[in-house]
Amino acid sequence: MFKTPTTLGLLIILKYSSQCLPPSFDNVLITVNEKDEKISGCITPDTLKFKGEVAKISAVNQNIPDLNRGAVRDISTKFNIDFSRNNIDIIREEAFLNLSGLEQIDLSKNNIIWIGENAFVNLPTLRLLDLAYNKISVSSRAFNNLPELRVIDLSDNNLDSFDQSWFYRTPRLDSISFRLNRLRSIPRAAFINLPSIEYLYFHSNKIEDIHPDAFKGLRNLRLLVISENRVKSFEINFHTPSELGAVGIQFNNITYISDKMLEMIRPNLRSFWITGNPWQCGCFDKLINWSIKNRVTISFVCLQYEYVCVYPKTNPYQCLEREDADFYNGFSNNFGNETKCKPHWSK
Template sequence: MIKKCVILLFIQISLQCSTPTFYNNIIRVNTGTEMFISGCMSPETLNFDGNIKEIAISDENIFDLNEGAVQNISANEFAIYFHHTTIEIIRRDAFLNLPGLVRVDMGRNKIRRIFENSFKDLPSLKLVGLYDNEIVDFWPRSFNNLPMLEEVVLSGNYLDSFDQAWFHKTPKLRKIYLGGNIMCDIPTLAFVNLPSVEFLDFHANQIEYVDKDAFKGLVNLETLLLNDNNLKSLEFNLPSPSKLTLVNIDHNNLTYISDDMLERIRPTIKRFEMNGNPWTCACYDKLRSWGQNATITFKAVEAGKANVTCINPKTNPNECIQRGDDDFEHEFWTPFLNKNLIRKERLEECHV
């Protein structure tokens, strides 16, 4: 009878770990204890006595996180870290039956794809970090039924778009980091099904266009970072009432902003950062005047030994109006160019 139970238990574990993930890899538990692991990570393979707070793997050859790669660990409030590994794919149900898992940090690996239900049914999970990988896309519902998820860090990848379908049943999602990708635009209704979001970071993409209704439905949005992109215009609607308090549009290609846009953000804005844009002098003066009721940062951009804060167009220099590129002398744009080599390379990828 005992022999039969052992066999059944072995069969159950084998079914959940039908495709091994680990092959004699070194893991570290609670920043101290090191051990070798093969197959899947579970109480049986960990064989660790004590309260698990942290499991970490770094600088190891691990190609895919397969189904049940990490499973059945009952520790309370523990975190998993995978750094500098060769992981390329996270498959569905890679994290299985982990009721106390609060954090998954998988930054600086080789991850390219995230399958549907890769992060699913993890009732305590609050943060997922997938920054500085090579991710090109997520399957729909990659993040599924995560009732406590608050923060997702997707910075430093190769995402050319954002799709809210990646998230399903994530009612507490507050922060999404998308900086350092290769996105060209933010389309209409991009976040309409994610009303809990308070913080959006799009810095250092290649964004040239933001649809007027891109942020429709974001009734809790407080912070919007669009700095270091290629925006030539900024015109988007906000929910009423709005909670937006901080907008950063530093280092874009903005020469003009409409009165309507300023009036939309005026009621709640506390900080509006706009340094390093080639504002026309008429618009620059208008912004300074408007900023008397908001905290706006201005910083002169160095051009050789001279400080340049604005430029004069060829026609009607005293008017703050939207203009075409041919209304400016090329040399006046030069001080404002702030695109590094990496961003130029990504721009080529973005338009392929």
């Protein structure tokens, strides 16, 4: 039967669009709604043996080096993806393509070293993205045009820096975890383009410097955890009136906190975790009295802890901003050892 050029062209386009070049899966065992099957090429309604309404697709403990363009595509139902523990190295542009109902992606515990620009673009219902326990480098706008994204976990990835440009057109993003990375600073206006942020986790990094205006523009910030770092000063310009309900600054090198800082965080604060810092005894007493007066639960000591504060060389009973020279040598040696006391906050 004769085919017009237009019809023939359409058939070629449709055939090409249904293929995965290069393929992402090679005889990989996946589970669709708790039913196992093998898949090669890419995951689409046409390549799946399962023909019902997809709720979850899992591939765990498999060998999937790369997720190429269209690795998972053209599924319209509400569903989640679990691709954890698969030795994935690279996620390329549009790896998740035309998935109008995708709500969660778990890519934790792989070996991801690169996430390309637009790797997760145009996923209109994606709410949660778990990239913890990888080796990630992130390109600009890797998380682009995700209107419903609420939570992203970048824990334990050896990141030494971050850029808010990674998150482009993510107007509802409210929680980011950077725990267990190698961040050394939080720069000025680090989240100015992400005003919906409510929860930030920076614990277990190498942060020494936090710019006073690091959290400028975050009017809804409710939880901030910067524990287990190397921070010496906690003098930050939070939005007022502050919405902060909990702040964790355990196991740093903080000796002093100003009355201005306490007044700034006071309005909605309920929990303030301060264990493991070499507080001046005058500042420590001030914190305790302030917490009682304002009904703030303050964590400052564990049963194994012998020391809770230090006396400076001069004016030892006053809470003053001081230089290291005003303290005795080794004044911080009995502090900052997280093995002595488990932090009281949890993610």
